[in-house]
Amino acid sequence: MTDQHIILENVENGQYFYNEAIKTLRTNIQFCGSNIQAVMFTSSIPDEGKSDTTFSLAQSFGSIGKRVLLIDADIRKSVVASRHGIRGRINGLSQYLSGQKRMDEVIYHTNVEGLDMVLAGPYSPNPAELLEDPLFGALMDEARKDYDYILVDTPPMGNLIDGAIVASKCDGAVLVIESGGVSYRLVQKVKSQLERSGCRLLGAVLSKTGGEGSGRYYSRYYKKYYGKKYGKYTPYEEEQKIRG
Ligand SMILES: Nc1ncnc2c1ncn2[C@@H]1O[C@H](COP(=O)(O)OP(=O)(O)OP(=O)(O)O)[C@@H](O)[C@H]1O
Numbered sequence: 117m118t119d120q121h122i123i124l125e126n127v128e129n130g131q132y133f134y135n136e137a138i139k140t141l142r143t144n145i146q147f148c149g150s151n152i153q154a155v156m157f158t159s160s161i162p163d164e165g166k167s168d169t170t171f172s173l174a175q176s177f178g179s180i181g182k183r184v185l186l187i188d189a190d191i192r193k194s195v196v197a198s199r200h201g202i203r204g205r206i207n208g209l210s211q212y213l214s215g216q217k218r219m220d221e222v223i224y225h226t227n228v229e230g231l232d233m234v235l236a237g238p239y240s241p242n243p244a245e246l247l248e249d250p251l252f253g254a255l256m257d258e259a260r261k262d263y264d265y266i267l268v269d270t271p272p273m274g275n276l277i278d279g280a281i282v283a284s285k286c287d288g289a290v291l292v293i294e295s296g297g298v299s300y301r302l303v304q305k306v307k308s309q310l311e312r313s314g315c316r317l318l319g320a321v322l323s324k325t326g327g328e329g330s331g332r333y334y335s336r337y338y339k340k341y342y343g344k345k346y347g348k349y350t351p352y353e354e355e356q357k358i359r360g
């Protein structure tokens with residue numbers, strides 16, 4: 117299908133407990149049944165750990181001999197290429213969906229065993245429209261023939277529709293939830309949205325558990341979105357602001 121290669125850096129996560137948790141996630145997804153082949157990963161707000169979780173899981177499936185395609189469908193703000201030190205002119209999903217590149221021009225073999233990737237490609241002003249294009253469905257259909265698993269990394273669903281569009285082309289969704297970082301009501305809203313898209317919610321991953329991490333991320337999110345001027349807020353107010 118493709119003869120292009122990219123070299124990914126920063127692919128080793130030496131943390132024992134993290135790696136064990138990823139193996140558990142892998143096993144749980146396998147136990148969801150053979151009809152679960154395309155799985156999307158989403159969250160409610162930014163920075164909850166979707167991209168890291170998706171990549172580590174893809175790597176983990178590869179290590180047990182599975183053929184995996186990781187699709188980075190976060191066309192708005194992808195960090196995958198920079199995080200893994202990918203250099204040079206790489207064609208990505210946005211170029212394929214806008215008709216500028218063929219499917220085989222955006223799929224890359226990698227140095228990670230069993231793992232092929234479709235990167236997000238250049239920023240596009242209309243990611244949701246692009247993802248609605250039948251070309252996305254065509255990519256998923258083709259990938260189903262060539263891979264054991266297709267894992268799709270998406271933007272957060274709290275206020276973006278992209279995830280729901282991707283969900284409609286997947287067999288299952290995994291919701292990444294940052295421990296202590298997001299309100300119960302917002303997660304419920306995202307869960308209902310996923311269900312409306314006809315995608316089975318396979319389960320949730322609780323990320324950034326323990327340590328001082330969660331508080332730090334919570335405040336970073338808060339500042340990024342609302343600034344300090346709102347002062348103290350409740351999870352309910354947070355949700356109302358995201359709802360607009
Ligand atoms: N399980 C985890 N424990 C601690 N830190 C984590 C965990 N997963 C991810 N991180 C860290 O959190 C930050 C955000 O992770 P990541 O990019 O995977 O989130 P994301 O949900 O994909 O964000 P975005 O919404 O911007 O796409 C990164 O700095 C990453 O190293």
Ligand SMILES: [Mg+2]
Nearest residue numbers: 166167190195
């Ligand atoms: Mg991400």
